[in-house]
Amino acid sequence: MRLPTYDELSSDEEQLDILEAPLDESLFVVGPPGSGKTSLAVWRGDALAELYGTATPVITYNRMLRRSLYLVADEHDIDIRASTMQSYVGKDYWHQTRTMVPKVPPHRYEYDWNQMVVRLAKKEPHAEALVVDEGQDLPPGFFIYASRHIAKALTVFADEEQAISGKRSTLEQIKASAGLPHPMILSENHRNTPEIARVAEHFHQGQLPAATVVRSRSGDRPKLVRSGSAESTVGRIINEFRNRSGSIGIVVDQNSTGRSVYKGLVDQLPEHRVDIYTSDDANEDSIDVRVPGVTVLNKDSVKGQEFDTVFVLELERFVPCTNDAEFRAMYMMCTRARDRLFLVYGRERLSAVAEAWLPSGDVLER
Amino acid sequence: MPIRLPQRLRDIRTTEIVGRVRKDPRTCGDLLLGVDRQTAMNAIGWGQAEFDEPVGSLSAEDRVLLYAYWNQLGHLEELSEAFNQLFGGNSPSQPLIVVDLGCGPFTGGLALIGQLSTGELFDYIGVDRSRAMREFGEHLATAVDSMAGTPRSKRQWVADIADATWHAPPSWRPVVVIVSFLLASPSLHVGTLLAGLEQLLSRLTRGPTTILYTNSPRVAPNRTYPAFRDGLLDAGFRLTADDTGPVHTERGERVVRYALFHRDSQRTLQLGGD
Numbered sequence: 001m002r003l004p005t006y007d008e009l010s011s012d013e014e015q016l017d018i019l020e021a022p023l024d025e026s027l028f029v030v031g032p033p034g035s036g037k038t039s040l041a042v043w044r045g046d047a048l049a050e051l052y053g054t055a056t057p058v059i060t061y062n063r064m065l066r067r068s069l070y071l072v073a074d075e076h077d078i079d080i081r082a083s084t085m086q087s088y089v090g091k092d093y094w095h096q097t098r099t100m101v102p103k104v105p106p107h108r109y110e111y112d113w114n115q116m117v118v119r120l121a122k123k124e125p126h127a128e129a130l131v132v133d134e135g136q137d138l139p140p141g142f143f144i145y146a147s148r149h150i151a152k153a154l155t156v157f158a159d160e161e162q163a164i165s166g167k168r169s170t171l172e173q174i175k176a177s178a179g180l181p182h183p184m185i186l187s188e189n190h191r192n193t194p195e196i197a198r199v200a201e202h203f204h205q206g207q208l209p210a211a212t213v214v215r216s217r218s219g220d221r222p223k224l225v226r227s228g229s230a231e232s233t234v235g236r237i238i239n240e241f242r243n244r245s246g247s248i249g250i251v252v253d254q255n256s257t258g259r260s261v262y263k264g265l266v267d268q269l270p271e272h273r274v275d276i277y278t279s280d281d282a283n284e285d286s287i288d289v290r291v292p293g294v295t296v297l298n299k300d301s302v303k304g305q306e307f308d309t310v311f312v313l314e315l316e317r318f319v320p321c322t323n324d325a326e327f328r329a330m331y332m333m334c335t336r337a338r339d340r341l342f343l344v345y346g347r348e349r350l351s352a353v354a355e356a357w358l359p360s361g362d363v364l365e366r
Numbered sequence: 367m368p369i370r371l372p373q374r375l376r377d378i379r380t381t382e383i384v385g386r387v388r389k390d391p392r393t394c395g396d397l398l399l400g401v402d403r404q405t406a407m408n409a410i411g412w413g414q415a416e417f418d419e420p421v422g423s424l425s426a427e428d429r430v431l432l433y434a435y436w437n438q439l440g441h442l443e444e445l446s447e448a449f450n451q452l453f454g455g456n457s458p459s460q461p462l463i464v465v466d467l468g469c470g471p472f473t474g475g476l477a478l479i480g481q482l483s484t485g486e487l488f489d490y491i492g493v494d495r496s497r498a499m500r501e502f503g504e505h506l507a508t509a510v511d512s513m514a515g516t517p518r519s520k521r522q523w524v525a526d527i528a529d530a531t532w533h534a535p536p537s538w539r540p541v542v543v544i545v546s547f548l549l550a551s552p553s554l555h556v557g558t559l560l561a562g563l564e565q566l567l568s569r570l571t572r573g574p575t576t577i578l579y580t581n582s583p584r585v586a587p588n589r590t591y592p593a594f595r596d597g598l599l600d601a602g603f604r605l606t607a608d609d610t611g612p613v614h615t616e617r618g619e620r621v622v623r624y625a626l627f628h629r630d631s632q633r634t635l636q637l638g639g640d
């Protein structure tokens with residue numbers, strides 16, 4: 001009897017399959033948190049830049065993500081042009097029409113994609129390639145615009161499960177709007193410990209199975225913590241930082257909570273990096289979340305980031321989840337943590353409903 | 367190197383099969399459970415009988431025990447050799463789900479337990495139309511469970527593949543399907559078997575699936591193999607081994623008809639609307 005070994009049978013090199021996909025064709029990739037989408041977006045951008053001799057535009061949803069793309073690229077000395085969708089399209093439309101992007105009244109930010117596409121009806125794409133990260137958070141109109149008027153071949157990375165913005169696209173909408181092939185699947189989670197992944201899976205929904213966790217168990221179960229005041233929360237965070245160092249992410253629902261925690265941290269950790277990011281301050285370029293220290297963000301800006309330890313504060317405002325968007329937000333926030341995760345609720349006790357609704361004690365330590 | 371069953375499997379066989387046959391009050395010299403070898407062979411119909419009916423003086427349980435006594439060891443050795451070649455030294459990174467079609471008395475499960483490393487856990491779905499076979503399978507499995515340092519199996523036994531229960535949503539876990547000495551069964555319809563298997567697989571996993579086929583080298587028992595193979599190829603499996611060849615055991619050489627099919631994890635998500 002002569003059989004191949006199991007290793008020979010299974011060609012499970014999913015990241016390689018994506019790196020080797022033809023560069024002159026559109027590519028659609030779906031993957032869960034920690035599957036390496038951002039790195040793959042950067043590498044694909046690099047390969048395209050080499051092919052076409054010009055820095056590849058890589059588009060993302062918000063400014064913190066643009067910053068992460070930049071940091072990943074910088075680390076590997078890769079030349080990409082990372083932009084937020086809002087800013088890239090604003091400039092692109094200006095170049096093509098010499099007019100400002102039309103907005104849907106009464107909004108200041110919502111682009112009127114229909115009008116834009118009509119205006120550019122006779123114009124062909126001007127670029128060879130465009131790479132989009134976190135595509136699920138961009139509106140379908142963007143994908144129509146991008147495929148008709150920006151680039152001949154689009155590469156889109158998406159995770160339908162993490163979508164947080166109200167204008168999100170489903171995978172079907174992305175595919176149809178951008179004229180993409182069926183998405184290739186990334187199925188491995190290289191970021192979270194199995195313990196953290198189990199808590200996140202509690203909030204998992206979607207068409208694909210929860211990711212396969214590649215890391216081995218750490219023995220550190222995520223913890224549900226009550227903290228009655230901002231001071232005690234700050235105390236806990238400082239303790240964690242003193243004991244473990246590393247990068248810590250603090251996720252809040254309300255920016256006011258973020259600011260009071262931030263003040264407490266700055267006062268007590270004068271010799272260390274402590275940052276708070278808000279979209280109003282637009283201070284992302286001064287933040288390097290990889291450097292040991294603490295970063296305070298809200299649930300919108302924490303998207304796509306990762307930290308050694310994450311504290312999700314104001315848990316009572318996030319659970320129990322009552323709709324898809326709330327499930328996705330919890331899932332996304334929990335998966336930001338590499339090694340340790342704390343879910344912190346405040347002044348008021350958690351309602352019995354919320355308590356019973358969270359993962360059980362063997363998954364989420366009480 | 368001849369394949370050697372791990373000591374704990376030998377011990378199980380000694381106490382639960384050979385010992386039971388020997389200690390039976392009807393056993394006397396060459397008459398095991400009161401029948402000679404030819405009668406026993408007829409009663410177990412070379413493994414393809416309807417095991418739940420009594421035959422002559424033999425109850426359903428007697429016939430299953432005689433099957434285990436006369437036939438199981440060879441199958442156990444062949445499957446052990448196969449799993450040794452497949453997983454020797456390197457088990458899949460996630461816990462296996464095993465579907466054993468026409469499982470008999472846990473033969474495939476025992477072979478796998480002998481080749482996986484200690485402490486590993488796998489799910490086992492044993493499908494066999496014979497209640498007596500399933501019950502004796504569970505009996506052997508429980509005996510293995512009571513031994514320290516063996517891989518653990520989480521088992522269910524069903525008469526029909528459609529009866530398997532699986533409450534977890536599909537995952538990416540690897541599935542191994544064992545089809546050992548089943549295809550000769552006159553009651554088996556290959557199309558129905560494959561449809562049932564595909565239906566079950568879709569409930570279990572989006573991950574890789576490996577199908578191990580073993581059978582007698584004789585032509586007749588393999589007569590439905592071409593339909594089985596073609597059905598799997600149509601379902602996206604590739605054939606990675608397909609041969610007849612020897613398995614070396616301590617008792618000598620056994621020739622076995624074998625094949626191995628494999629299908630990778632789902633790599634693209636088929637979205638609606640196209």
Ligand SMILES: C[S@@+](CC[C@H](N)C(=O)[O-])C[C@H]1O[C@@H](n2cnc3c(N)ncnc32)[C@H](O)[C@@H]1O
Pocket residue numbers: 412413414415417437438441442467468469470471473474493494495496499525545546547548551553554555
């Ligand atoms: C020769 S035994 C093989 C048992 C085991 N796989 C082994 O290798 O030792 C065949 C088994 O298939 C079962 N069987 C036969 N036809 C079947 C069918 N149509 N569906 C389910 N099981 C069947 C029989 O009850 C019997 O236990």
